[in-house]
Amino acid sequence: MLMLVDGELSVKEAATARVHLEICWTCRRELEKIEETISLFVEFRKNIQIPLQTPPPKNWGGFRPKLLKIKESLKPRRRCFDLSDLSPFQLRMGIASIAAILILALFWQLISVRSVSAREILDRGAARQNEKLNAVNQPVVYQKLKVRVENSRTLDWEVWNDKENRRAKQVIGGSMPKESADILQELSEILQKNKMNPVSPLSPESFRAWHASLESKTDEIIEGDDLTLKTINHNLTFEGQISEAIIKFRKADFHPFEQILKVRTASGERQFEIAEVNFEIVGLQTLKPNFFEETPVSNAIVKVTKTEPSPEENETPESGGTSAASADTNAERPSPKNVESPKQIADANLEVEVLQILSNAKADLGEDISVKREGGALYVRGLVETAERKSEILNALQRVRQNPAVRIEIQTVAEAVAKNKNQTKPSTVDNLETKNLATAVENELVRKLGSEAEARRFATRTVNRSNQAMSHVYALRRLVRQFSPAEIKNLSPEARSKWLNLITSHARNFVAANAALYQDLDGVFDAPTVSGAGGVEINSADDLPRAIESLFAIASGSDRVIRSAMTISASDTQFSALRSAQFWQGLKNAEALANRIAALK
Numbered sequence: 346m347l348m349l350v351d352g353e354l355s356v357k358e359a360a361t362a363r364v365h366l367e368i369c370w371t372c373r374r375e376l377e378k379i380e381e382t383i384s385l386f387v388e389f390r391k392n393i394q395i396p397l398q399t400p401p402p403k404n405w406g407g408f409r410p411k412l413l414k415i416k417e418s419l420k421p422r423r424r425c426f427d428l429s430d431l432s433p434f435q436l437r438m439g440i441a442s443i444a445a446i447l448i449l450a451l452f453w454q455l456i457s458v459r460s461v462s463a464r465e466i467l468d469r470g471a472a473r474q475n476e477k478l479n480a481v482n483q484p485v486v487y488q489k490l491k492v493r494v495e496n497s498r499t500l501d502w503e504v505w506n507d508k509e510n511r512r513a514k515q516v517i518g519g520s521m522p523k524e525s526a527d528i529l530q531e532l533s534e535i536l537q538k539n540k541m542n543p544v545s546p547l548s549p550e551s552f553r554a555w556h557a558s559l560e561s562k563t564d565e566i567i568e569g570d571d572l573t574l575k576t577i578n579h580n581l582t583f584e585g586q587i588s589e590a591i592i593k594f595r596k597a598d599f600h601p602f603e604q605i606l607k608v609r610t611a612s613g614e615r616q617f618e619i620a621e622v623n624f625e626i627v628g629l630q631t632l633k634p635n636f637f638e639e640t641p642v643s644n645a646i647v648k649v650t651k652t653e654p655s656p657e658e659n660e661t662p663e664s665g666g667t668s669a670a671s672a673d674t675n676a677e678r679p680s681p682k683n684v685e686s687p688k689q690i691a692d693a694n695l696e697v698e699v700l701q702i703l704s705n706a707k708a709d710l711g712e713d714i715s716v717k718r719e720g721g722a723l724y725v726r727g728l729v730e731t732a733e734r735k736s737e738i739l740n741a742l743q744r745v746r747q748n749p750a751v752r753i754e755i756q757t758v759a760e761a762v763a764k765n766k767n768q769t770k771p772s773t774v775d776n777l778e779t780k781n782l783a784t785a786v787e788n789e790l791v792r793k794l795g796s797e798a799e800a801r802r803f804a805t806r807t808v809n810r811s812n813q814a815m816s817h818v819y820a821l822r823r824l825v826r827q828f829s830p831a832e833i834k835n836l837s838p839e840a841r842s843k844w845l846n847l848i849t850s851h852a853r854n855f856v857a858a859n860a861a862l863y864q865d866l867d868g869v870f871d872a873p874t875v876s877g878a879g880g881v882e883i884n885s886a887d888d889l890p891r892a893i894e895s896l897f898a899i900a901s902g903s904d905r906v907i908r909s910a911m912t913i914s915a916s917d918t919q920f921s922a923l924r925s926a927q928f929w930q931g932l933k934n935a936e937a938l939a940n941r942i943a944a945l946k
Contacts, residue, residue: 346376350383367823370711377905386448463564463574464730467556470549470599472762479763483509483629490547492528493618500525501622504544505637507629512637513544532617535608539587540733547604547619550759552592557730563805572596579802581609588614600624691723691750693832694840699725699745700827701843704850706741709823710816714738714755716827726754728761793869804911807865811907814858817851818893818900821942824848825890833886841886845945848889852943855900859936862907863929870923875930883941892942899935903928 348354349362366373478484486506493499501518517525533543540558542551552574556562561579566572572594581588589607594600602624606617699716700709703725708714712734714727725742729735735757745751790800824847828836836844866872881892910923 346372346379350376350379367819367826368713368715370819381905381909389448390445463556463566463576464553466566466572466574466594466599467549467553468758470594470601471553471759473599474549475759475763477626478508481626481628483507484626485629485632486545487623487625487627488545488547488621489623491620491622492532493620494528495616498524498528500528502529505632506545507637509629514637515544535585535587535606535617538583538585547592547601547621549592549599549601552590552601552604554731554733555587555590557734561806561809568596570596571602572599584609584611690721691718693828693835694837695723695745695748695750696827697836697840697844699723699742699751700824701847702741702745703738704820704847706738708738708741709820711819722750722752724752724754728756728758730758732757732759790869803865803869807862808908808911810858810862810865811904814855814862815900815904817855817858818897820851821848821855821893822897824851825893830887845886849943849945852939855896855939856936856943859900859932859939863932863936866923872929873926875926875933878934878937880934881938881941883945886945889942889945892938896935896938896942899931899938903931903935 346362349359352359354362366376478486486504486508488504488506490502490504491499492502503516503518505514507513515529517529532546536543536546536551540554542548542554545551556576559576559578559580563577563579565575565577567575573591574594575589575591577589578587586609587606588609591603591605592601593603595602602621604619606619608615608617696716696718703709703714703716708727712727712729714725714729717724717726727738729738735755738755739746739753742751742753746753790803791797794800794803824844828844833841833844863872881895882888883892906923906928
C-alpha cells in the first residue's frame, strides 16, 4: 500500500490494487491510515518545523571561508559537548530535526504494527482445526468437557462429532444424572438461540457464528500466556440471549480450551463455564462399527443425534451426496477455462437482476462479493464469513441458479482455507470498537455523558453509524462503475428501472444513516446552524457518476474526521475538528446531495 501511495507500482499492479480496494474495507481502512499519517507529517513540517527555522543569511558567499576558519581553530582534543557551544539557530534546527525523527518513528510504528482482531483470532482458530480435520480420513472429533453452572453445579460432558456423516454422540456424567441432563438441555437451547453449535460449543466456528450475528458488540483481546477474547453484546432483545462471552486459546496452535458464557434470564444473569479436559481427532474406522448407536454399560445418560447439516454440506437427491456448495463451485459452475461459452449469453439486463438479488440479501454492503461478465457468462464470486451466510446468499440466488449463463462461486472462509492453506481470508466489515479515548475523556464526552464507559459506548456507536453510512456510498459507487454509459443506455426499460431503484434506495438509506449520525453528534457537540448544498446538478442518469463521486469525497472526509477523533490515536486537533463548521457543513452537504440522487427518476 505504501508503494501504491508513492506511485511505485506498475500500471497493471496499481489497477489490480485499486480494484481490490473497491471491495476490501480492511485494506481501504489501512490505506486511509497511511494517508492520514503522511498528512499529519506534512502538516507538522509546514506548521511547526519550517516556522522554527530562521531564514538563511543573504551572504552565502562567505559561508565556506568561515567554515575553514572554524576548522583551523579547533584544538586536537576538545572538551565534552556543551549546549552552550551551539548558536540559537543551531539549537532550533536540532530540536526540529529531533522532532522530525520522532514523527518518522511514529509513522513507521503506525504502518508496521497492527493489533490482531477478534475476527482474525477466530478465523485462525477455525483454519487450524480444519487443517487437523483434513489430515484424518473420516474424522471424528472427540471432546471431554467439564461444565460448571454458577460456580457450583458441575457435569462431565463427552461429545463425539462424526464430521462426514453428521452424527453426534453425547455422554453425560455427574453425581446427579437427571439434574445433569436438565443442565445440558438448558445449555443446548441457549446455544441454539444464539446461533452456536449445541454439540460443539467449545469451537472457533461456534463462537464465530455467534460473534458474526451481533449487531452491536465490543471486543477485548488480552494477551498473556494464552490468548483471551472477550465479547460484550450491547443489543439484548430476548431471554436466553448471551450478554457476554469469553473464549481462551492456546497461543501455540490457536486451540480453544475454555469458554465462559453469561446469559440473560428472567431472574437476572446465569453463567456457564465450559472447560476442555481432553480433545482428539480420530478416524471413524478406529471406532466400533455401531459406535454411534451403542449405549455404554453405565449409569450415564447417552444422547445420539443426527446433527443438522451446515448449508455448504446440504445434500440433495440430485447431487447424489455432493454438497450444494460443491456442486455450485465445481460440477455445475466450472471455471471459464474448463468449459465452452454458454449457449445463452449473459447481458447487462441479467447482470442488473443479479445485482438486485444480492442487494435484497444485503450482500452489497461490504462483503467480498463480485458480479462480472466473462466469456459470455455472468460470474458471481465471493468469500463469506459463515456457512449460514453462504446458505442465505445461495437461497437468494435460487431463481437464477438454473440459468445456463450464470456461474455461482461462493465459498466460506473454512472452505477457502481447506482448499488452499495460503488463501487469504476475506475482507469483512467489522464494527469498530474504541478501547481508549484519552482526548475525549479529558473533554466533553465524559463531562456531558457522565462516565468514561458512556463516552466509550458513544464513540463506538458513532464510528459504527459512520461505517453504515459509508457502506451505502460504496454500494452506490460500485453500481455506477458496474456498467459503461453505452450499456446503461441499452438496458431494457425494466432493467434500467431496477438499476435506478437500487441507486435511489442506497441514497435514501445513506440519508437516514447520515441523519442518525448527525443527531447523535449534535446531542453532544451542539451543531452550528448550517444548511446543505448539493453542489452537483442531477438531471439524468448521465450525471450520476459525477454526483456519486462527489458524494463519496464529502462523506469519506467526514468519516475520516469521526474515526480519527473517536479512536485510540485521537489528538486534540482531530477531536476539535468535530466542532468545526466545515465538518457540520460536510454532513449537511452530503445529505443534500444524496437527496438529489434519491429523487432521480
